[in-house]
Amino acid sequence: MKLGQKILLNIIFIIAMLSSASIFAITYSLDKLQQERLKTSEVIFAKSLSTKLFRDVIEGKVSAITSALFEEKKLREEKIEYILVFNEKGYLLSHTYLGTMPREILKLHSNFREGEKYRIKKITSKGLFVFDIAVPVMEGIKEVGTLHVGIKGSYIENLLETAATSSLVVISIVTVIAVFLSLLMSAAIVSPVNKLNAALIKVSRGNLDAIIEVESKDEIGELGVSFNRMTADLKSFRDNLSSAQKYTESIISSMVDALIVINPDATIRSVNKSTCDLLGYREEELVGKEFGLIFAQNETAAEIAGAVLDQIKDPALLISRDFRIARINNAVIEMLGMKRKDIIGQCCYDVMHNSKDICHPPLDKCPILEGVQENKPCVETHSYFDEEGNQILVNVAAVPLADRLGDSIHYLHITRQVNKKGASRDGALEETGYLAQELKKYARQMAETIEQKLIFDKTGLEKMAESGSVRNLEVQYKTKNGEKIPVSFSASVIQDRDNKLVGIVGVARDMRQARALIASLEKSTNELRDLYLDLQNTHEMLVQAEKMTAVGQLASGVAHEVRNPLGIILQGVNYLEGRLSNGQGDISEALSMLKESVNRADKIIDGLLDFSKFKTLELKPEDINSILDNSLVLVRSQFKVENIEIIKELKVGLPSVLADKNKLEQVFINVLLNAIQSMPNGGRIIIRSHDKRSGEEKPGIARMIKDNFRAGEGMVIVEFEDTGIGIPEENMKKIFDPFFTTKGQKSGTGLGLSVSRNILQMHKGLIYAESQAGKGTKITLILKTSGRG
Amino acid sequence: MNKNFLICLTFFMVLVSASACAKKKINTGESQGVSDSEIIIGSSSALSGQASFLGSQTIHGSLAYINEVNSKGGVHGRKIRLISYDDQYEPSETVTNTQRLINQDKVFALFDYVGTPTSLEVIDIVHKLGIPLLGLFTGAEDLRVPYRPYIFNVRDSYYVEAEGAVAYFVDKLGLKKIAVMYQKDSFGLAVLSGVQLALKRRNMEPVATAVYTRGSMDVALAMEDIRSSGAEAVIMVGTYAPLAKFIKLSNDAGFKPYFHTVSFVGSEAFVKELVEVQKINPGQYEKIIVTQVVPSPYSEDLPGVKEYRELVKKYYPNDKPNFVALEGFINAKILVKALEDAGRDLTKERFIEALESIYNFDVGIGKVVSYTMLNHQGLKGIYYSKPTKEGTFITFNP
Secondary structure, eight states: OOHHHHHHHHHHHHHHHHHHHHHHHHHHHHHHHHHHHIIIIIIHHHHHHHHHHHHHHHHTOHHHHHHHHHHHHHHTTTTEEEEEEEETTSOEEEEOOSSOOOGGGGGGOOOOOTTOOOEEEEEEETTEEEEEEEEEEEETTEEEEEEEEEEEHHHHHHHHHHHHHHHHHHHHHHHHHHHHHHHHHHHHHHHHHHHHHHHHHHHHTTOTTOOOOOOOOSHHHHHHHHHHHHHHHHHHHHHHHHHHHHHHHHHHHHOSSEEEEEOTTSBEEEEOHHHHHHHTOOHHHHTTSBGGGGBOOOOOHHHHHHHHHHHOSSOEEEEOTTSBEEEEOHHHHHHHTOOHHHHTTSBHHHHHHOOSSOOOTTTSOOHHHHHHTTTSOEEEEEEEEOTTSOEEEEEEEEEEOOGGGOTTOOEEEEEEEOOOTTOOHHHHHHHHHHHHHHHHHHHHHHHHHHHHSOOOSHHHHHHHHHHSEEEEEEEEEEOTTSOEEEEEEEEEEEEOTTOOEEEEEEEEEEOHHHHHHHHHHHHHHHHHHHHHHHHHHHHHHHHHHHHHHHHHHHHHHHHHHHHHHHHHHHHHHHHHHHHOOTTOHHHHHHHHHHHHHHHHHHHHHHHHHHHHSOOOOOOEEEOHHHHHHHHHHHHHHHHHHHTEEEEEEEOTTOOOEEEOHHHHHHHHHHHHHHHHHHOTTOEEEEEEEEEEETTOSOHHHHHHHHHHSOTTOEEEEEEEEEOSOOOOGGGTTTTTSTTOOSSHHHHOOSOHHHHHHHHHHHTTOEEEEEEETTTEEEEEEEEEBOSOO | OHHHHHHHHHHHHHHHHHHHHOOOOOOOOTTTTBOSSEEEEEEEEOOSSTTHHHHHHHHHHHHHHHHHHHHTTOBTTBEEEEEEEEOTTOHHHHHHHHHIIIIISOOSEEEEEEOHHHHHHHHHHHHHHTOOEEEEEOOOGGGTSSOOTTEEBOSOOHHHHHHHHHIIIIIITOOOOEEEEEESSHHHHHHHHHHHHHHHHTTOOOSEEEEEOTTOOOOHHHHHHHHHHTOSEEEEESOHHHHHHHHHHHHHHTOOOEEEEOGGGOHHHHHHHHHHHHHHOHHHHHTEEEEESSOOTTOSSOHHHHHHHHHHHHHOTTOOOOHHHHHHHHHHHHHHHHHHHHOSSOOHHHHHHHHHTOOSEEOSSSSEEOOOSSOOBOOOOOEEEEEOTTSSEEEEOO
16 A cells, blocks of 8 residues: 555544544533533423422412413423323322323422432433423422423424534535645655655666655655665665676686586576687577586597596406496497497397396306495406417406496406317406406596586586685587587686585686697607617617628628638548548547538528628519418428418418529528428418508608608518517517627527617518517518509 | 544544533622722612612611721722612513623622522522622522522521521420411412421411412401411411501401511511500410511610611611611621621622631620531521510510
């Protein structure tokens, strides 16, 4: 209800109260007045009449009384209903009724108390409405009768009614005037209040320029003045505040780093200009949105785990609680020879073991079932036989994963085939410990990786709030265009006084330049390292070349000097043999040995000369595969003796090479012999040949190739891979040195590889070795194509 | 704008309520009737007609003293002028006279009013205008109860006289049957009431009452009524003429009870009428008594009475000493005393205050006069008197 209406109602209420009170008072006092009037005029009339008649009453002069009564009644006809006189004993002596007399009249007689002067009684009954005035008829102090005068009620009431009506009329007029005046008044009172109210509404809507025109000098006026003052204060306060805010805003907006404030409900509260510039959004496009919007879509936990999975060499799977395969690595695909899509989502026992049920004891225990209870890795050894009837032993391992990986992944499962020639179950069991360790390592790695990643949703926010802050987290912002920007993200929790989370303020620093810098730095470092390696290589080559030159000169000198005496020795031996008769076996044998030694020495000298002398090569386009085949024929017998398997993976239709056939054969034989010798217990030699163009090699090799081949030049490559004992790391640099051998005096001269390298160098080719101790050695030869094939 | 408006409204309301509450202030005219040389006092009484003796003798008695005071220089240098009008013992005339005295003659006070119905009529006037009225030749109870602040009575009331009569008849003489014959007006009823009360105290009541009309001599019926009741004593209330006729008629009829009447009767006039009875029946003459409010005017031992006789002789040499004039004389003494006590700066208030301050004032009749603020009855007590063969009344102690 409006104030004006309230005031009006109030006033009307008061007026109504006053009016009814005054009407009541008027009616009451009129009533009183009438009583008084009855007392003063009618009672006096009755008294005087009684005084006049008292003697007649005593003497019982009824006719005298009656005539007097009628006389009086006639004089006052308009108001007198009746006059009655009772005698001392209560008998009705006389009355003024001509016709029937109401019964009530007879009951009127009553004795007066001593000293009682009169009685006034209002009689309202059917057909009689009077004020009965009774007075005693006295003789001195003796009551000799009573006299009643009935004053017509209508006469009195008419008077009363007239008075009441006129007063009502006056009151009504006054009320109307008062209501009208109070209307004016309330309007006058309310008008400044309305103004105040209007101004208040303006202010509440933020218009602090609203000013009330103060007109009234009452409390409302004072209120208006106070209000204006308050508004002014408020305005200056707001101005101060807003300038402070602007100052802060300008600081924030001028920050180079991208600032973001996040609400507890993970929505963006505000961003600064740098953030907008960085992301290409307008501010209003960001405010209120989920803050995950500006972060590059995170890898899911499964993806993170999958990335770890790919690092495992053994077939590894992520398996859900219901034994379905959630994720696999490539090794699994290789192992099973199935397509990825046929594996994912299938049950592990189905795919892995072709079984319709979970692996179960006693044969093959399921590591998942075995290990999960204790929440630790479990490794079981499964055994089965292949088509050829060989027993195959496989360690299957599983470990429960951290909860954060999500609902779909619960176990990491790794399979590792452990069988070797002559493998036993015990041998497999020995390895389970290692596998368990590895499993734990991978599981931890997965958990850690996930932990390191910030999840940009409400969960991530809670995590951030728990830790209080994050520092220099490497994450990616996603721009409006979808471009991913690496940023270093730091954030702090904003709390109110009650330690309640109010929001999080985060700062992101664009890391693109830094990344580029790091990348170029890495590149430079790599180049520098390559340069250094080149230099070192060149240096080694120079030293080698120097060494070779020295050895060559020495060897040719020695050869020349030694050959002559050897020729003489041989001639002498031949002579002695001719002269020798039968039966002289001992001497013959000695001569034979001598002759053999001379031959051997001659052979060494030949080798030395081969090495030292740059014999001219007879270069012809040759098919490298046929050269290989020729070489293999020469050493085939050896293979059988040494229980060595030869596997040829020769590419058909290789381009021809310009080569000296004999020299290359010599090289191949050297390499093969070395391989045979490295496999005393038998083994396998894989010989591959293929071709390619330079520039497609692994980095380590590329450098060597770059020195010898033009880019894009055709190359034929021959590889010899054995399963021998390998070359220890420390010997790797020495194997091409002359006279370096591990075979002892009897088996080799130590010149085989050295000569082979010289031959390759003469062909502008390349030879190098890769080896792993205990596993085998791979020798690779690279030759230029003839340019025609 | 609002404030001014409010003020206006408030002022308006105050005005309305003030006018509603206001009363007309009455101008009392305090120094009316008092000049440097004169104090005007007004009187209304029966100077002619049936009760003329009462009025004229009261005035004579008063004037005898006033003239003497005036001749000695007045009161505080002012002469007292008594204006007396004749009302012929008619109440309406009394009212007219009183109005004239107050409005035209501007009297200072009213004095020497005679008669009960006459005096009762002016009670309201006196009360309304606040004019003091001193010395009323009536013992009506209505002048005493309820308390009338402007009326100062000198003589004692009819109730006291009635009680005296009843006491004499019943207690002294042992009579049982007391009848009352009274003038059918307020005077008669006043005394009747006194008698009824006195009898009631003795568990008695009048054996008969009878009336006669004021101004008439028609008492025969009344006498018959009373005679038939066998009354042993008849208390009569009225003026001397009809009462004397009542006694004569009784005597003629052989009805011979004791008779009594109150002081108002005018003893000297009454006794003249009774000479005839004395001649016929001396025994009956003996059985008449009158109660008096002043002592016998022939008393030798009372200095006030002697002074009265001297002054009456001086100013009204033709007048015989009588009870009525003595009462008027005493009235005048009290008037002069109060005027003297009020001082030169005479106002009605001071006059009333002086009257109410009179205490044990010896007027020389063996009794003292005292007023207080709430008791305006000056003299107390009555005297019994009986006619003498010489045609006067003498007081006696029963």
